[in-house]
Amino acid sequence: MSTRTRTNRFLLQALAVTLAVLALAPFLWLLVMSFKTNAEIFRFPPRLFFEATLDNYAHLWTSEFRRSFSNSLIVATATTFLSLLVGVPAAYALSRWTAPGGNAITLWILASRMAPPIAFTIPYFLVYRHLELLDTLAGLVVIYLTFNLSLVIWMMRPFYDQLPRSLEEAAWIDGATMWQGFYRIILPLSGPGLAATAILCFLFAWNDFFFALILTRTEAMTAPVAVVNFMNYEGWEWGRIAAGGTMIMLPVLVFSFIVRKYLVHGLTGGALKG
Amino acid sequence: MRRQHRFFVWCVAPSLAVLALITLLPSLYLLVTSFTQLNLTRPETQWDFSQPFESYRQILADSRLHHSLWVQAKLSFWTVLLQVLIGLLLALLLNMRSGLIEALRTVFLIPMVLPPIVVAIIWKVIYTPDISPMHGIFRAIGWNVPALITDPNWALTAIIIADTWEWFPFTMLMVLAALQMMPQEILDAAKVDGATPLQLTFYITLPFLQGVLLVAGLFRLIDSIKAFPLIFILTDGGPGNVTEVTNYYSYLQAFNFSFLGFSSAITIALLAASVALSWLIVRVVGWGVRVD
Numbered sequence: 001m002s003t004r005t006r007t008n009r010f011l012l013q014a015l016a017v018t019l020a021v022l023a024l025a026p027f028l029w030l031l032v033m034s035f036k037t038n039a040e041i042f043r044f045p046p047r048l049f050f051e052a053t054l055d056n057y058a059h060l061w062t063s064e065f066r067r068s069f070s071n072s073l074i075v076a077t078a079t080t081f082l083s084l085l086v087g088v089p090a091a092y093a094l095s096r097w098t099a100p101g102g103n104a105i106t107l108w109i110l111a112s113r114m115a116p117p118i119a120f121t122i123p124y125f126l127v128y129r130h131l132e133l134l135d136t137l138a139g140l141v142v143i144y145l146t147f148n149l150s151l152v153i154w155m156m157r158p159f160y161d162q163l164p165r166s167l168e169e170a171a172w173i174d175g176a177t178m179w180q181g182f183y184r185i186i187l188p189l190s191g192p193g194l195a196a197t198a199i200l201c202f203l204f205a206w207n208d209f210f211f212a213l214i215l216t217r218t219e220a221m222t223a224p225v226a227v228v229n230f231m232n233y234e235g236w237e238w239g240r241i242a243a244g245g246t247m248i249m250l251p252v253l254v255f256s257f258i259v260r261k262y263l264v265h266g267l268t269g270g271a272l273k274g
Numbered sequence: 275m276r277r278q279h280r281f282f283v284w285c286v287a288p289s290l291a292v293l294a295l296i297t298l299l300p301s302l303y304l305l306v307t308s309f310t311q312l313n314l315t316r317p318e319t320q321w322d323f324s325q326p327f328e329s330y331r332q333i334l335a336d337s338r339l340h341h342s343l344w345v346q347a348k349l350s351f352w353t354v355l356l357q358v359l360i361g362l363l364l365a366l367l368l369n370m371r372s373g374l375i376e377a378l379r380t381v382f383l384i385p386m387v388l389p390p391i392v393v394a395i396i397w398k399v400i401y402t403p404d405i406s407p408m409h410g411i412f413r414a415i416g417w418n419v420p421a422l423i424t425d426p427n428w429a430l431t432a433i434i435i436a437d438t439w440e441w442f443p444f445t446m447l448m449v450l451a452a453l454q455m456m457p458q459e460i461l462d463a464a465k466v467d468g469a470t471p472l473q474l475t476f477y478i479t480l481p482f483l484q485g486v487l488l489v490a491g492l493f494r495l496i497d498s499i500k501a502f503p504l505i506f507i508l509t510d511g512g513p514g515n516v517t518e519v520t521n522y523y524s525y526l527q528a529f530n531f532s533f534l535g536f537s538s539a540i541t542i543a544l545l546a547a548s549v550a551l552s553w554l555i556v557r558v559v560g561w562g563v564r565v566d
Contacts, residue, residue, distance in 0.1 A: 013374055016367055020381050026439070027384055029407055030396045044410035086288050093285035097278075105290075111552045112297040116500045116521055119545045122307065122528055122538055123300035126320075146296050153289060178281040207389040209503045214529060224391040228507065231398075238405055245392045256387035260380060263387070263447060 034242035041238050056243035065244060068226035072248075075137050075222060076205035079144040083201050084194065086145075087152030092182060094153065095160035109150040117210045120146055125214060135217045143211050148201045155200065155262070159193030160186070196262045199255045206252065223248050301545070308542050312535035319535065329539035339540065341515060342523040348430060349437070349519055350498040356438040358491050361445025362483070366475065368446070369453045379450065386443035394507035397436040398423075401508060423508045429517045436504050441497070445490040452486040453479070489558055496551045499544060520544060 033041055035052040060066065124143050125134070133139035167189070168181035176184065187194075212222040221229075227244035230237050256263065309326040313319045333339060368379050385393065401423045403409040412419045422432040456479070464474055500521055505511060511518035511526065518526075521544060528537035 009370070009372075012367060012370070013372065016375060016378050019364070019367075020378050023382060023439070024384060025407075026396045026400055027388065030392070030399060033399065033405075041405050044407070045414070046407070046410075086292055089285035090289035093282040097282040107549075107553055107556055108298075109293070110556060111549045112293070114496045114548045114552045115297075115301075116541065116544045116548060117502070118521060118524055118528070118537075119304055119541050120297070120300050122534055122541060123303040125529075126307070126534070127300075127303070142296060145292065149289060149293060149296075178278065182285075203387075207391075209389075209391045209506075213506075224389060227391060227395065231507075238399070241395055242399070245395045248389050249392045252387060252389055253384065256383070257380065260383060263383065 030242050031246055033238065034246045036239060036242075038239055056239040057247070059240055060243055060247065064221075065223070065226050068221045068223045069247065071137060071220055072206055072223040075140045075144065075220075076202045078137070078141045079148055079205045080198050080201040082141065083145060083148040083152045084198060087149050088156055088187075088194070089182070091153045091156030092160050092186060095157045096165065109154065113147055113150050121211060121214050124211075128215060134215060135220045137220045139215055140212060140220060140222070143215065144205045144208065147204055151201060151204065152197055155197040156190070156193055159190050163189055196259045199259045200262065203252055203255055206248075304538050304545070305542060307535055308538035310535045312533075312538070314532035314534060329536045332536055333539055333543070338515065338518075339520070339523060342518050342520045345430065345515075345517065346499065346519040346521075349434060349501065349517075350495055352434045353437045353441070353498050354491050354494045356434070357442045357445050357494050358487055360438065360442040361447075361490065362449055362487065364442065364446045365449035365453060366479070369450060382446060383443045385440050386447075388440070390440070390503040391507070393436065393440045394503045397432075397439075397504065398507055401432055424513055426513050426516050429509050429513060433501075433504055433508060433517050436508065437498070437501060440504075441494060444494065445487075448486050448490045449483060452483055456482055485558070489555060492551060492555050492558070496548050496555075499548060 034056055035054070036050060037053050037055065040047070040050050120143060124139075128134045128139050133142075163186060168176075168178075168185050171181040171185050172178065207224070208222070209224045209228075212220075212225045213228075216222065216225060223244070227241060227248065230241045230244060308329055310322055311319050311325065311328055364382065368375050368382070388396075400406050400408050401421065403421050409419065409421075420428065422428040460478055461474060464478055469477070499519075501519060502521060502525070505517055505519065505522050509517040511522050515523075520540065524537045524540040524544065527533045527540065
């Protein structure tokens, strides 16, 4: 490698690092803010070494936010489980067998994923009022299926496409039923795909703000909506807002890191492989 | 063979039934509601179909709605353009083999994977002069910069900046994925023929990326129609209604003013737009036809 290309390479890497720091600065600022006292938050220029405090987190832990946080966990877990339970067999079948009307189904599923959330919110809101599902965890779990079920089908199908048919055919010859062939042979082999899909389902439900904003009030309020309420009712408690935001994003960052290979796939509703 | 067929039908049926119940039925209900003048404060309006097209007539007459379409067009145009451009440039920059760069690729993904509400909070902090590091710096160097989100001239720009920050990683990631599939032989052949890096980019890489840029742009375009948390947290559609996009206006009509009938009609139009764009994606990607 000539000196010139090496210098170029170094400059490009330096540029990339600079841009990364710039791009991340807003995010890091919020993270640091969550450990500051109110006085420290309003200080400019900020001190690099300030006395970090966990007060903001402690306050969250003793407030209603704790329940919202567990609501988020419950709803996201339940909807993930249900989507997988219903969607995985469908993904398997669609991989092995050409369903009639395939193209229309494709468009339907992509469109239901791309539709503006308000298109579902209005009818759900009206129906939930009658079914008394407003402000319930069950109501949220159902509406989250609208995006997660299609996600499961289109995430999992390519995984099954990659598994040779001879696997389950051998099992059938040995006398296994079709169900056993799927359950005992195919399902365990698709473990990594299942894990990635489950994580993405969890994240999409966890990140939702709009549905929870409209369909919950107090009982079933999720963490993203609860954080926003720190802005409205209790004045502007920046430390707590930052701490709440950090608590919401930490699980997301950890999980996203695990599934980063599948992010494009998940975000485009399975239209593209990442 | 018949046993197989029956098994597969039983595998697919629950999913289709559930999807029909939770997506198709609500869409139809939305359509039905759009033919009423449903107002939550007047329950008798729920099944009143005496003037089925009144909401659609209002759509043509409502100047605030037309203004929101214009705001939407500006927001969509700038965010899609900037995201595609920045995503492309970053992907080209990050497309080299080195441990450091590969780590950076992951770092750049962070804005996109953050929960949208956290992104909104982050930018609320940055745009609030009292606590904003950005405004702190401006003050320190003697610039008098107004609070962007409360200034009618700057509010939409503020939203565009925040939205671009949130979603440039998406186009970056898609372009990077495409770059990895680029046939190396063509590049090598061009290099042997003495092409400069700039020529390589313009005559080989960019034409190769056309397709993925189009698809990434389309996905961002659809998503830009749905922009909500940023607007809700940063500006609430204001000041005045300079950041009130159509989706947000529809939300206000339904859940602030209780005009669900009118809002349903607007939403039907939005839904139609996103279905049309999805159809375009299916056409472009040729997706649904089995690839493997």
